Amino acid sequence: MxxxxxxxxxxxxxxxxxxxxxxxxxxxxxxxxxxxxxxxxxxxxxxxxxxxxxxxxxxxxxxxxxxxxxxRKAELESISTVLGDLPTGIKEGLGHDPVPKELVKLAEQGKTRQFWLEDGLLYTQGRRIYVPKWEELRKDLIRECHDTKWVAHSGQKCTRALLESSYFWPQIRDQVELYVKTCLVCQQDKVENKQPAGLLEPLPTSEHPWDSITLDFISSLPKSDGFGSIMVVIDWFSKYGTFIPCPKDCTAEEAARLFFKNVVKYWGLPKHIVSDRDPHFTRRLWTELFKFLGSELHFSTSFHPQTDGQTERVNSLLE
Structure with missing residues (x-):
């Protein structure tokens, strides 16, 4: 009622x-x-x-x-019961994939309890069938558990749970994740549930030369005179650039010494320094040093190089 x-x-x-x-x-x-x-x-x-x-x-x-x-709860007959040509394909694939081929030998010799043979199929815990890496067997099963109408392009967890209820193979999680991520229908039709990105705002313009600077490294360059990277320093006001050659394995201490020798010595201490999250700039020595000297360090947002776009553009020209 x-x-x-x-x-x-x-x-x-x-x-x-x-x-x-x-x-x-x-x-x-x-x-x-x-x-x-x-x-x-x-x-x-x-x-x-x-x-x-x-x-x-x-x-x-x-x-x-x-x-x-x-x-009643809908069950996939093709998943719950092995029917059609699927058993034949799995049996044939067991002889071509070296991993289950070795497991079959161990099962026949009684040297493993995790796997056993039944009607020519290799089973594991939970009575799940081992699917060999043969032709499109694995991809077809993932497609059956994700693309068909009765599952309606479910997410990674639901697809994997449905698949793992009856089948098993190594790295099944990674393959399901890759398949769902690259599913064209999901990308086109599913609603984005993530919080929208915040408003991008430009950095404030400095009032005097060398009040604010941007800083970055170009690394993995061919060695020349013992140097394998370049420290790029750009004045936010005048766009004047200073390019400092550095050792390929330049440490935070060495980077600070070169910065004082080639920038602070001529232009004084800047009030604001904008850089990415390179380990050179996130080390405690670097941050504590400029905090003591009164300079503010600003780090760009992860995966958003446009925050330090001025230096990134100069880097592309310099490279």
Missing amino acids: TTIIHCLRVWRHYLLGARFIVKTDNIATSYFQSQKKLSPKQARWQDFLAEFDYVLEYRPGKANVVADALS
């Missing part, structure tokens, strides 16, 4: 003013309209049902097949 009440509340705007029949395989529910003694909850139900023009009709469970089909 609770189900009937719920459905009438959901479809109330469709059913008001129309006569309809409620068919149920619960014989006790079919007598609800003529029941004389009611509990407080049943009385509230009767008060709600008084709005509708309906008839409760009993139908035996054997004849109520439509409701039974809709009320």
Whole structure:
């Protein structure tokens, strides 16, 4: 009866003013309209049902097949039971994939308890079938658990749970994740649930030369005179650039020494320094040094090089 009440509340705007029949395989529910003694909850139900023009009709469970089909949890027959050409393909693939081929030998010799043979198929814990790396077997099974209409392009967890309930192979998680991530239908039709990106705002313009600078490294360059990287320093106000050759394995201490020798010595200490999250700039020595000297260090947001776009553009020209 609770189900009937719920459905009438959901479809109330469709059913008001129309006569309809409620068919149920619960014989006790079919007598609800003529029941004389009611509990407080049943009385509230009767008060709600008084709005509708309906008839409760009993139908035996054997004849109520439509409701039974809709009320049961859907199971994939092709996943729950191995049918068709799939067993043949799996059996054939076991002889071509070296990993299950070795497991079959161990199972035949009784040297493993995790795997066993049954009807030519290799099973593991949970009575899951080992799927060899052969032709498109694995990809076809992932497609069956993700693309078909009854699963409706579910996410990674649901797809993997459905697949792992009956099948097994090494790195199944990674393959399912890659397949779902690259599914064209999911990318085109699914709604983005992530929080939208914040408003991008330009950095404030400095009022004097060398008040604010941007700093970056170009590394992995061919060695020349013992140097394998370049420290790029750009003045935010005048766009003047200073390029300092550095050793390929330049440490934070060495970077600080070169910065003072080639920048601070000529232009003084800047008030603001904008850089990416390179280990040279995130080391405690570097941050504590400039904090002590009164300069503010600003790091760009991860995976957003446009924060330090001025230096990135100079880097591309310099390279």
